Amino acid sequence: MRLKTPREKRILYFKTTLRWFLYFFIIFLSFTVMTSGSWTKPVLLVPAALCIAMSNDLMASAYTGAFCGLLIDIACGRLLGFNAVVMTVFCVAMTLIFELYLRKKFINYIVTAAAMTFLQCWLDYKFFYEIWGYSDVERIFTNVTLKVWLYTLLSSVVMYIIFRIINNILMPKEHLTIEEVIRTS
Amino acid sequence: MGEFLKSTRFKVLLAFLAFLVGIMIYSVTKGGYSLSGASFINTITKPFRFASNSISMKIEKNADRISNADAYYEENLELKRQIGELNKKLTDYDDLVAEVEELRKLVVIKEEHPDSIFSQPAEVMGYIANDPFKGFTIDRGYADGIEPYSPVITPEGIVGIVIEVSQHTSTVRTLLSPDLSIAAICSSTNTDFGIIEGSVITAENEMTKLTHLDKNHKIKKGDLMITSGSSGLFPKDYAIGTVTEVGIEANGLSAYAEIEPSADISRLRSVFVITDFEGKIGEEEKEDTDEAENTP
Numbered sequence: 001m002r003l004k005t006p007r008e009k010r011i012l013y014f015k016t017t018l019r020w021f022l023y024f025f026i027i028f029l030s031f032t033v034m035t036s037g038s039w040t041k042p043v044l045l046v047p048a049a050l051c052i053a054m055s056n057d058l059m060a061s062a063y064t065g066a067f068c069g070l071l072i073d074i075a076c077g078r079l080l081g082f083n084a085v086v087m088t089v090f091c092v093a094m095t096l097i098f099e100l101y102l103r104k105k106f107i108n109y110i111v112t113a114a115a116m117t118f119l120q121c122w123l124d125y126k127f128f129y130e131i132w133g134y135s136d137v138e139r140i141f142t143n144v145t146l147k148v149w150l151y152t153l154l155s156s157v158v159m160y161i162i163f164r165i166i167n168n169i170l171m172p173k174e175h176l177t178i179e180e181v182i183r184t185s
Numbered sequence: 186m187g188e189f190l191k192s193t194r195f196k197v198l199l200a201f202l203a204f205l206v207g208i209m210i211y212s213v214t215k216g217g218y219s220l221s222g223a224s225f226i227n228t229i230t231k232p233f234r235f236a237s238n239s240i241s242m243k244i245e246k247n248a249d250r251i252s253n254a255d256a257y258y259e260e261n262l263e264l265k266r267q268i269g270e271l272n273k274k275l276t277d278y279d280d281l282v283a284e285v286e287e288l289r290k291l292v293v294i295k296e297e298h299p300d301s302i303f304s305q306p307a308e309v310m311g312y313i314a315n316d317p318f319k320g321f322t323i324d325r326g327y328a329d330g331i332e333p334y335s336p337v338i339t340p341e342g343i344v345g346i347v348i349e350v351s352q353h354t355s356t357v358r359t360l361l362s363p364d365l366s367i368a369a370i371c372s373s374t375n376t377d378f379g380i381i382e383g384s385v386i387t388a389e390n391e392m393t394k395l396t397h398l399d400k401n402h403k404i405k406k407g408d409l410m411i412t413s414g415s416s417g418l419f420p421k422d423y424a425i426g427t428v429t430e431v432g433i434e435a436n437g438l439s440a441y442a443e444i445e446p447s448a449d450i451s452r453l454r455s456v457f458v459i460t461d462f463e464g465k466i467g468e469e470e471k472e473d474t475d476e477a478e479n480t481p
Contacts, residue, residue, distance in 0.1 A: 035234045037241030038312040038451050062198055066205055077313035077320055077356055080223050081209025088202060134363045136385040140317050148315050
């Protein structure tokens with residue numbers, strides 16, 4: 001991206017700072033909701049991290065994924081680091097998929113998010129319930145895991161809209177020269 | 186993609202993943218104590234979690250009222266009849282009196298169990314997200330003298346056991362979990378022993394199960410099960426729950442009973458932690474017992 005003037009640079013820094021502040025505010029809100037009440041809740045931090053990964057660079061996605069994963073571990077009482085590893089891999093994959101193969105369209109996002117949230121829920125079920133061989137453990141999968149996945153998938157739509165609005169307003173736009181436009185087209 | 190796999194940022198990424206795996210392995214070796222990072226986040230977010238949980242519990246209460254209106258209506262009629270009888274004996278208590286009553290119950294527990302040392306009342310910060318066994322977090326940690334595997338109670342009875350301790354917060358595993366086994370004895374017969382252990386099915390109805398019960402037992406519906414204190418993990422003579430159903434196991438070798446916990450596990454607001462009691466096992470024995478009883 002080409003920055004022309006110091007004023008443009010200042011605006012860019014301001015917008016980037018504000019954007020990341022809003023990202024982390026949403027992450028914080030998601031964590032707070034996840035730790036409230038005794039009802040079944042969506043794992044809001046997964047779609048939040050995936051939305052951030054979809055429109056940011058690789059390392060930022062990896063760090064955000066790790067941070068969100070650690071928060072999921074705390075909120076869900078899991079082994080600290082488990083979801084951090086899972087979410088880092090998911091976020092990196094999300095960034096690469098949208099950098100290399102897919103356009104940033106809602107349908108692409110929701111299909112990818114559906115697959116990744118399901119995988120996250122399945123891994124959680126596999127490592128924290130099924131692996132221990134509880135009797136009738138499959139009931140947890142049908143009564144809890146699938147319900148959580150469905151709620152998470154629904155929340156992914158809301159998250160997409162929120163992050164789309166933030167990115168539309170605060171994400172820096174490409175400034176191309178005429179030569180670059182011709183070359184790109 | 187090939188370029189990416191050969192790039193420096195991919196190597197950096199791999200190193201970062203290795204670092205995270207390192208954290209995971211290190212947290213396994215902490216033996217029930219949180220990492221300082223998790224402890225820090227728990228401390229920072231504590232007031233927000235309190236506030237949010239309080240709002241959420243209120244919403245949950247109202248949603249519950251609407252969705253179970255019919256059942257509550259029937260129950261209400263029955264309760265009105267009972268209230269009519271009880272009104273002759275009871276006076277109204279306001280919130281302050283209720284609070285004093287709760288503290289009085291603690292005093293009673295202390296008098297009944299002089300060998301036990303209790304923590305200050307611990308408030309429930311929130312339930313573990315989507316845990317089918319209703320594990321929860323409390324606002325007391327090792328700074329308040331709480332250690333891993335300390336029993337957690339309410340004035341009504343045993344709730345569970347502390348499994349992870351941070352500086353100012355602790356995570357509790359409830360008796361609905363299959364990972365927690367409690368040696369129990371029937372308070373009325375005083376001869377029928379068994380192991381109380383949660384299961385996936387009983388946890389759906391917030392019940393637990395008494396297993397390894399002799400086929401010739403004398404336990405009947407309505408009997409109270411109390412802790413036997415034989416494992417050294419729980420003190421003796423604390424209420425666990427009431428028998429709601431008795432039957433013979435599918436293998437025909439032993440009997441079982443379904444137990445309704447004395448404490449309302451999914452609506453807890455405050456609990457007490459027993460930090461020390463007579464017959465408590467030491468750290469080394471605890472690890473052995475933990476391997477044998479608490480780990481699946």
